Amino acid sequence: MTSEPTRPDGASxxxxxxxxxxxxxxxxxGRADGVPEQRLSLxxxxxxxxxxxxxxxxxxxxxxxxxxxxxxxxxVAWQEYSPYLGIGESPWVGWHxxxxxxxxxxxxxxxxxxxxxxxxxxxxxxxxxxxxxLLLNSVFSPAxxxxxxxxxxxxxxxxxxLIVTIFQQIFGGAGLVNRILTENGFAPFDLxxxxxxxLVLVTSQAIWKDAxxxxxxxxxxxxxxxxxxxxxxxxxxxNRWRRIWHITLPALRPVIILLLxxxxxxxxxxxxxxxxxxxxxVGAGVSEVIDTFVYYQGVVAGDWSFAAAAGLVKGLxxxxxxxxxxxxxxxxxxxxxxxxx
Amino acid sequence: xxxxxxxxxxxxxxxxxxxxxxxEGSFQKPRRAGRRFARRSRHRPAWEESPTPLGFGLKALxxxxxxxxxxYPLYTVILTSLSTQDSVTRAGGLVTVPDEFTWxxxxxxxxxxxxxxxxxxxxxVTVVGTLLSLAVSxxxxxxxxxxxxxxxxxxxxxxxxxxxxxxxxxxxxxxISNLGLINSLWALILPGAVxxxxxxxxxxxxxxxxxAIIDAARMDGAGDWRILTSxxxxxxxxxxAVIALFYGVGYxxxxxxxxxxxxxxxxxxxxxxxxxxxxxxxxxxxxxxPIDVTGGAVTGLPIKMAIMVLAIVPILIVYPxxxxxxxxxxxxxxxxx
Numbered sequence: 001m002t003s004e005p006t007r008p009d010g011a012s013x014x015x016x017x018x019x020x021x022x023x024x025x026x027x028x029x030g031r032a033d034g035v036p037e038q039r040l041s042l043x044x045x046x047x048x049x050x051x052x053x054x055x056x057x058x059x060x061x062x063x064x065x066x067x068x069x070x071x072x073x074x075x076v077a078w079q080e081y082s083p084y085l086g087i088g089e090s091p092w093v094g095w096h097x098x099x100x101x102x103x104x105x106x107x108x109x110x111x112x113x114x115x116x117x118x119x120x121x122x123x124x125x126x127x128x129x130x131x132x133x134l135l136l137n138s139v140f141s142p143a144x145x146x147x148x149x150x151x152x153x154x155x156x157x158x159x160x161x162l163i164v165t166i167f168q169q170i171f172g173g174a175g176l177v178n179r180i181l182t183e184n185g186f187a188p189f190d191l192x193x194x195x196x197x198x199l200v201l202v203t204s205q206a207i208w209k210d211a212x213x214x215x216x217x218x219x220x221x222x223x224x225x226x227x228x229x230x231x232x233x234x235x236x237x238x239n240r241w242r243r244i245w246h247i248t249l250p251a252l253r254p255v256i257i258l259l260l261x262x263x264x265x266x267x268x269x270x271x272x273x274x275x276x277x278x279x280x281x282v283g284a285g286v287s288e289v290i291d292t293f294v295y296y297q298g299v300v301a302g303d304w305s306f307a308a309a310a311g312l313v314k315g316l317x318x319x320x321x322x323x324x325x326x327x328x329x330x331x332x333x334x335x336x337x338x339x340x341x
Numbered sequence: 342x343x344x345x346x347x348x349x350x351x352x353x354x355x356x357x358x359x360x361x362x363x364x365e366g367s368f369q370k371p372r373r374a375g376r377r378f379a380r381r382s383r384h385r386p387a388w389e390e391s392p393t394p395l396g397f398g399l400k401a402l403x404x405x406x407x408x409x410x411x412x413y414p415l416y417t418v419i420l421t422s423l424s425t426q427d428s429v430t431r432a433g434g435l436v437t438v439p440d441e442f443t444w445x446x447x448x449x450x451x452x453x454x455x456x457x458x459x460x461x462x463x464x465x466v467t468v469v470g471t472l473l474s475l476a477v478s479x480x481x482x483x484x485x486x487x488x489x490x491x492x493x494x495x496x497x498x499x500x501x502x503x504x505x506x507x508x509x510x511x512x513x514x515x516x517i518s519n520l521g522l523i524n525s526l527w528a529l530i531l532p533g534a535v536x537x538x539x540x541x542x543x544x545x546x547x548x549x550x551x552x553a554i555i556d557a558a559r560m561d562g563a564g565d566w567r568i569l570t571s572x573x574x575x576x577x578x579x580x581x582a583v584i585a586l587f588y589g590v591g592y593x594x595x596x597x598x599x600x601x602x603x604x605x606x607x608x609x610x611x612x613x614x615x616x617x618x619x620x621x622x623x624x625x626x627x628x629x630x631p632i633d634v635t636g637g638a639v640t641g642l643p644i645k646m647a648i649m650v651l652a653i654v655p656i657l658i659v660y661p662x663x664x665x666x667x668x669x670x671x672x673x674x675x676x677x678x
C-alpha cells in the first residue's frame with residue numbers, strides 16, 4: 001500500500017477503493033515522504049516538521065504582534081482611555097462608548113456617506129470592468145490586446161496621492177479642463193471642491209485607477225470558455241449578440257456573483273486613503289466615512305476610546321457581512337469565497 | 342480543478358474556477374502557462390463573422406479612447422515637469438504642446454532638501470520592506486505548503502483571519518506608539534510586512550509544484566531548506582517577481598502609515614511630500630531661492646510635476662518586466678485562493 005504512487009495532494013490514485021476508505025487512509029498517511037502519521041506522537045511530528053515550523057515562525061510572529069495584539073487592544077473601547085495612564089490604568093466605563101456611537105450625529109453621517117458611496121460605486125463602477133473585458137476579449141490581434149491590457153492595468157499601481165493630484169491638475173479650479181472651458185467662453189467649475197459632485201468624483205477616480213485591473217479576472221474567466229460552444233451556437237444560427245447573451249455572460253456569472261459578494265462584504269470600507277486626501281477640500285459633510293471618522297476622532301481629536309469603539313463596530317459588522325454574503329452565495333448555489341469542505 | 346489542493350480540506354478551501362482544459366499542463370510547467378491567453382486568439386475562428394466597417398471603427402475608437410484616458414494625463418504631467426516656467430505661464434497651467442525643454446526642475450529637487458531626503462526614505466523603506474516581506478512570506482508559504490505537516494491548518498487560519506477582520510486604526514496606533522516606533526522608519530515596514538493575500542498566492546503556487554520532484558530531492562537527502570532554495574524558488578521566479586512587485590508597490594505608495602507615525606518631516610517618504618507640497622500647496626522649504634539658467638525662478642508647477650514623475654518612475658521601470666506575469670499570478674492568487 002505504501003509503495004503505491006501518490007498524487008501531490010496525498011490522495012490515492014487507486015480507483016478501486018471507496019472514497020471513504022481513501023479518506024481514512026489519507027489521514028493515516030503522514031507527510032509525502034511516506035512516514036505514516038498515526039504512528040507518530042505529536043512530539044515526533046513536531047520534531048519531524050520542526051524545519052517547517054521554524055520557517056513559518058517569523059511571519060507568524062509579525063502577524064501575531066501587529067494584527068492580533070491590536071485586536072486585544074480594542075479593550076480601550078470599554079475604557080475612558082488616557083495615553084498618560086495607559087491601558088492598565090485607564091478607568092473602565094462599560095458600554096458607554098458604544099452607546100455614544102449610535103447617538104452621535106457625526107458618526108451616523110459617516111455611516112450614511114459610507115453606504116452612499118458604496119452603493120454609488122456598486123452601480124456605476126462594478127459593470128465597467130466587465131464591459132472592458134468583453135470589449136478587449138473581442139479583439140483578435142494578440143499584440144494589440146496585450147498592449148492595451150498593460151496600459152489599462154498601469155494606474156492600479158499609482159498611489160492615491162498621485163491619482164488625486166492628477167485629478168486636481170486636470171479637473172481642479174486651475175486645471176486643464178477649466179482652462180479649456182474658459183478659453184472657449186464657458187463658465188469654469190471646480191469639481192475637486194464641489195460637495196454636490198463628490199460621488200461622481202470619487203467614483204471616476206476609482207474607475208480610472210482600478211477598472212483595468214478589475215478586468216483581469218473577467219478576462220481569465222472568458223479565456224476558459226470552450227470555443228466549441230460558440231461553434232455550436234453559430235450552427236444553430238446565433239449572431240454575435242446572441243452568443244454574448246447565451247454563452248459569454250453565463251460563463252462570467254460565477255465570477256460576477258463572487259465579486260459582488262466580496263464587494264458586499266467590503267461595503268463599509270470605501271477608499272480610506274482616497275477620502276482622507278480629499279476630505280479637506282470637500283468638507284466632512286459628504287466625504288466623512290467610518291474610517292476617516294475613526295481617524296479624526298481618535299488620532300487627531302484624541303477621543304481614543306470613542307474612536308476605537310466606532311472602529312470595532314465597523315470591523316465586526318464587516319466580518320458579519322462577509323460571512324453573511326458567503327452564506328448567501330451558498331444559497332444561490334455558488335461556491336462563494338470559501339467553503340467548509 | 343482536481344489537483345493540488347488536497348490538504349486545504351477541512352480548512353478554508355478557496356473557491357476554484359476551472360481554468361480550462363490545458364490548465365493541468367500549465368500547472369506542472371509554470372513557464373508555459375502564460376501562452377494559453379495568447380494562443381487562444383491568434384486567428385479568427387472560421388465561424389466568426391468579420392466585423393462591419395462601422396463596428397470595427399467604433400471598437401477602435403473606444404479602445405483608442407480608453408488608452409488616451411490613461412496615457413494623456415501622464416503625458417501632460419511629464420511634459421510639464423520638463424518645461425520651463427515660461428512655457429508653463431504661457432500655457433496657463435499644464436503644458437500640453439511640447440515647447441522648450443529643461444531639466445532644471447529635476448536638478449532643483451535633486452540638489453538636496455526635502456525631496457531628495459524623501460526619495461532616500463522611500464527607496465530605503467521600499468527596498469528593505471520588500472526584501473523582508475518577500476523573505477518572510479516565502480518561508481511561511483513554503484512551511485505551510487507541505488502536505489499534512491503538523492498544525493498547518495490552525496496556523497493558516499491565523500493568517501486567513503486577518504483578511505476578514507482588522508484590528509482597527511486606534512489599537513494599532515496605540516501599539517506602535519507603545520513599542521516606541523513613532524518617528525521610526527520601522528513603523529512603515531513592520532506593521533504591514535506580511536500580507537495574507539500574497540502569502541496565499543505563494544502557497545498555492547508552491548503546492549502546485551509537482552510533488553515527484555520534491556520527493557526525488559528528499560530521496561537524494563535534501564532537507565526542507567535545500568528543497569526550498571534549490572528547487573522550489575528557482576521554479577517560482579515568475580510568481581516571486583509578481584509578489585515582489587505587489588509588496589514593493591505597497592511600500593512605495595503608502596502614505597497613511599507615514600502620516601500616522603512620522604511627525605519629523607526629515608523622515609517623510611515621497612508620497613507624504615507629494616501630498617503636502619503638491620496636493621495641498623504647502624511651500625517647499627528652501628525652494629524659492631535658486632535661479633535657473635533661463636533667468637526665472639523655477640518654482641511652482643514644473644517642480645510639482647517633477648515630484649509626481651519621481652513617484653511614478655520606479656513603477657514605470659519595473660512594470661514592463663513583470664506585467665506579463667500578472668494574469669497568471671493574479672489568477673492563481675485571486676481565484677484559487
